[in-house]
Amino acid sequence: MENEKLQTAINTLKNSGVRITPQRHAVLEYLLTSMTHPTADDIYKALESKFPNMSVATVYNNLRILSEIGLVRELSYGDDSSRYDSNMDDHYHIVCEDCGKVVDFHYPKLSEIESLAQRVSGFEINEHRLELYGKCKACKTEKAVQH
Amino acid sequence: MENEKLQTAINTLKNSGVRITPQRHAVLEYLLTSMTHPTADDIYKALESKFPNMSVATVYNNLRILSEIGLVRELSYGDDSSRYDSNMDDHYHIVCEDCGKVVDFHYPKLSEIESLAQRVSGFEINEHRLELYGKCKACKTEKAVQH
DNA sequence: ACTAAGATTAGAAACATTATTAATTAATAA
DNA sequence: TTATTAATTAATAATGTTTCTAATCTTAGT
Numbered sequence: 001m002e003n004e005k006l007q008t009a010i011n012t013l014k015n016s017g018v019r020i021t022p023q024r025h026a027v028l029e030y031l032l033t034s035m036t037h038p039t040a041d042d043i044y045k046a047l048e049s050k051f052p053n054m055s056v057a058t059v060y061n062n063l064r065i066l067s068e069i070g071l072v073r074e075l076s077y078g079d080d081s082s083r084y085d086s087n088m089d090d091h092y093h094i095v096c097e098d099c100g101k102v103v104d105f106h107y108p109k110l111s112e113i114e115s116l117a118q119r120v121s122g123f124e125i126n127e128h129r130l131e132l133y134g135k136c137k138a139c140k141t142e143k144a145v146q147h
Numbered sequence: 148m149e150n151e152k153l154q155t156a157i158n159t160l161k162n163s164g165v166r167i168t169p170q171r172h173a174v175l176e177y178l179l180t181s182m183t184h185p186t187a188d189d190i191y192k193a194l195e196s197k198f199p200n201m202s203v204a205t206v207y208n209n210l211r212i213l214s215e216i217g218l219v220r221e222l223s224y225g226d227d228s229s230r231y232d233s234n235m236d237d238h239y240h241i242v243c244e245d246c247g248k249v250v251d252f253h254y255p256k257l258s259e260i261e262s263l264a265q266r267v268s269g270f271e272i273n274e275h276r277l278e279l280y281g282k283c284k285a286c287k288t289e290k291a292v293q294h
Numbered sequence: 295a296c297t298a299a300g301a302t303t304a305g306a307a308a309c310a311t312t313a314t315t316a317a318t319t320a321a322t323a324a
Numbered sequence: 325t326t327a328t329t330a331a332t333t334a335a336t337a338a339t340g341t342t343t344c345t346a347a348t349c350t351t352a353g354t
Contacts (some may be wrong), residue, residue, distance in 0.1 A: 020321095023332085057311090061333085103268060105264050117241055117254075123279070123281040125281035129277070130277045132270070137270070200302090228342090229342090
């Protein structure tokens with residue numbers, strides 16, 4: 001099942017005229033199999049053993065290219081590093097304020113809010129972002145233990 | 148009317164035991180009268196003539212302090228600089244993808260989504276953020292003119 | 295006026311990300 | 325297979341925002 005997704009993604013790359021280099025393949029594969037919305041540095045560290053000479057710039061480069069083709073989405077929350085998500089279906093995110101963990105949250109798209117905003121503001125609205133912030137299970141119990 | 152807000156804010160500072168220095172007063176006043184959700188650098192530049200010796204660190208310092216007391220809110224969108232908002236009422240924002248302009252958007256708080264997210268994720272949800280992205284009127288016409 | 299606590303300054307450091315560039319490589323066609 | 329060529333890589337420098345540090349200065353209260 002993961003292989004199917006990877007194969008589809010690779011075909012998309014080919015059709016876009018983007019070369020499939022070992023590094024690019026590895027970044028893509030890592031994102032497709034990861035459930036953790038990794039940062040560029042997470043990916044860099046994870047692939048370090050396989051590609052000892054790879055530079056961080058290569059990771060950023062490939063993330064940008066994958067984003068441009070629409071295989072990957074960049075999630076930037078506040079001040080920290082951006083995270084990357086290979087699940088391109090419409091969905092929202094819940095972020096743990098303590099450990100930074102990000103999980104998917106499925107909810108019907110808030111299209112009515114977009115059209116209302118467009119009407120009242122005069123903007124031409126293209127998209128929206130919704131994130132929920134709180135404490136994940138682990139961080140809740142961790143705090144309970146500390147006291 | 149702005150003076151009232153400023154006076155109330157200054158009282159809050161006093162009650163929190165925070166000194167009212169000229170720089171801090173100026174940052175606060177600028178935020179209260181500005182409608183533009185300025186960045187730290189905007190504020191720095193705007194106050195430069197009044198305080199030629201002020202350092203950027205002072206602006207950041209004061210923004211942090213004002214945030215901690217709850218007089219100001221930090222808005223961080225993606226990679227660019229954070230913007231600051233002295234309107235502490237519940238509201239959302241619409242961001243222009245071209246020029247970065249940010250305007251307020253009033254809409255009933257999405258509390259049901261928070262409670263649903265809490266139920267399905269096991270997180271303890273504290274807050275949420277919603278931003279709408281698009282092109283403002285000015286940037287729409289600008290694009291139309293270019294062609 | 296004096297003191298202690300707190301604030302400001304300037305500069306440096308930290309950090310993520312982007313730009314640069316010469317060398318290497320993937321994809322294609324000969 | 326080999327040659328060709330444009331894309332990609334690695335390494336490093338550069339950028340931009342934000343934080344940290346240490347020294348100096350202000351303030352409020354005695």
